[in-house]
Amino acid sequence: QITLRESGPTRVKPTQTLTLTCTFSGFSLTSSGVGVGWIRQTPRQALEYLALIYWDDDKRYSPSLKTRLTITKDTSKNQVVLTMANMDPVDTATYYCAHRVPGTGSWDVGVFDYWGQGSLVTVSS
Amino acid sequence: EIVLTQSPGTLSLSPGETATLSCRASEIVGSNYLAWYQQKPGQAPRLLIYGASSRATGIPDRFSASGSGTDFSLTIGRLEPEDFAVYFCQQYGNSPQTFGQGTRLEIE
Numbered sequence: 311q312i313t314l315r316e317s318g319p320t321r322v323k324p325t326q327t328l329t330l331t332c333t334f335s336g337f338s339l340t341s342s343g344v345g346v347g348w349i350r351q352t353p354r355q356a357l358e359y360l361a362l363i364y365w366d367d368d369k370r371y372s373p374s375l376k377t378r379l380t381i382t383k384d385t386s387k388n389q390v391v392l393t394m395a396n397m398d399p400v401d402t403a404t405y406y407c408a409h410r411v412p413g414t415g416s417w418d419v420g421v422f423d424y425w426g427q428g429s430l431v432t433v434s435s
Numbered sequence: 436e437i438v439l440t441q442s443p444g445t446l447s448l449s450p451g452e453t454a455t456l457s458c459r460a461s462e463i464v465g466s467n468y469l470a471w472y473q474q475k476p477g478q479a480p481r482l483l484i485y486g487a488s489s490r491a492t493g494i495p496d497r498f499s500a501s502g503s504g505t506d507f508s509l510t511i512g513r514l515e516p517e518d519f520a521v522y523f524c525q526q527y528g529n530s531p532q533t534f535g536q537g538t539r540l541e542i543e
Contacts, residue, residue, distance in 0.1 A: 355521065355537055357523060357534035359534075373530075406480075411485065414468070414485060415468050415532075418531070419468070419527035419530055420527060420532070421470045421485045421527055422480075423492070425479035425481075427479060428479055
């Protein structure tokens with residue numbers, strides 16, 4: 311059974327860096343083809359892809375946000391970490407991590423079949 | 436990037452009826468890589484369809500989808516009370532992958 315769970319601060323101030331951790335179980339991020347992604351959903355319900363990381367440490371980012379994002383993995387802990395620099399109130403959203411279905415498109419994209427419950431982050435001074 | 440426009444914004448139907456949701460892309464979606472998700476309040480999106488017409492594991496056959504190029508649709512037959520939710524399409528045929536703005540399916 312695949313599960314994912316996001317954790318991190320519920321509130322950050324403008325210009326700060328957000329760090330979110332995704333802890334997963336039921337699959338291994340050392341197995342060929344496996345990837346974990348981050349997607350966020352704004353208060354107006356818009357979904358936006360952020361980043362993907364793969365078993366071989368290949369990392370892919372949304373072109374519009376790549377200068378602010380860093381995704382890493384710790385396979386010993388079954389965790390994926392996303393950092394987003396220079397946070398702004400428009401970054402207020404629920405942040406999800408999700409398991410990518412292997413073989414769904416190029417390495418820059420993917421379909422997500424298991425999602426965490428989401429982590430609501432508010433950016434406010 | 437490809438913009439996905441979903442219609443209608445809100446669809447009001449009764450249980451037992453059939454719902455048809457539309458997703459139109461601003462450019463041709465590569466390889467017809469189009470997915471559909473269902474989202475209920477307070478929950479994460481749930482994958483229903485990928486590859487334009489393939490049901491994900493555990494999705495009942497009341498859910499069907501079709502389309503190609505720029506026009507795609509999701510059909511939900513014999514609506515059950517648990518089907519009333521928000522539905523999003525996603526294209527993953529072109530980078531960056533993008534999502535539609537959603538269609539709310541509500542009980543009439």
